[in-house]
Amino acid sequence: MKGQSSLSVYLKRPARWVELYRQRRQLAGLSDxxxxxxxxxxxDTLQEVxxxxxxxxxxx
Known part of the structure; x- marks a missing residue:
């Protein structure tokens, strides 16, 4: 994240956390x-989730 202001990084971080949570829940819901x-x-899935x-x- 070079070149971005510290404030920009901190404002984007919660959105990234929400996206990671959503993606991990979707992964957990996939069939074998x-x-x-x-x-x-x-x-592998359980480890990530x-x-x-x-x-x-x-x-x-």
Whole structure:
């Protein structure tokens, strides 16, 4: 997030957290067949879903 003001980053962070929460809930709701199509196991899914909402894999 280089080049963005600190205020801009802080204002976008809650929206990103909401999006991560929504995406993880959708992932949890997928069938085993859909997960297999994505190359994921139920264990992979549970590991991702159990992450806290603020744990953003893209923020690193």
């Amino acid at each position: 067949a859909a997960l297999a199509d994505l190359g994921l196991s139920r264990a 159990e992450r806290p909402f603020w744990d953003d894999p893209l923020a690193r």
